[in-house]
Amino acid sequence: MASNPRNGRRYRTLCTEQRALGLPCWWCGKPIRYDITGLAAQRHRDAFTLDHAIPLSRGGDLLDPHNARSAHRRCNSARGNRTDHKRQPVRASRRW
Numbered sequence: 001m002a003s004n005p006r007n008g009r010r011y012r013t014l015c016t017e018q019r020a021l022g023l024p025c026w027w028c029g030k031p032i033r034y035d036i037t038g039l040a041a042q043r044h045r046d047a048f049t050l051d052h053a054i055p056l057s058r059g060g061d062l063l064d065p066h067n068a069r070s071a072h073r074r075c076n077s078a079r080g081n082r083t084d085h086k087r088q089p090v091r092a093s094r095r096w
Helices: 009-020 073-079
Strands: 048-052 068-072
Touching (some): 009 048, 048 073
16 A cells, blocks of 8 residues: 655655745735644645645646645635636635
């Protein structure tokens, strides 16, 4: 049985290094809540997640630092595997 590379040391190190940069979300440009960690970060929409400029499903490298980007959890999830930021931006849902 193959192990999950996201549980490996190289991936955790990449996440730590990216988090330490303190960058805004590369997708929406707004600040990320880097203070949210642990289990709370797995659920909070403004928490940091490691995103990939070239999505893994389109051949992007999971462990390549040049492919790593800081993103909000909500932006990373909403973006999916899209690559064209200008034609298909992530939009917040309407508030009625």
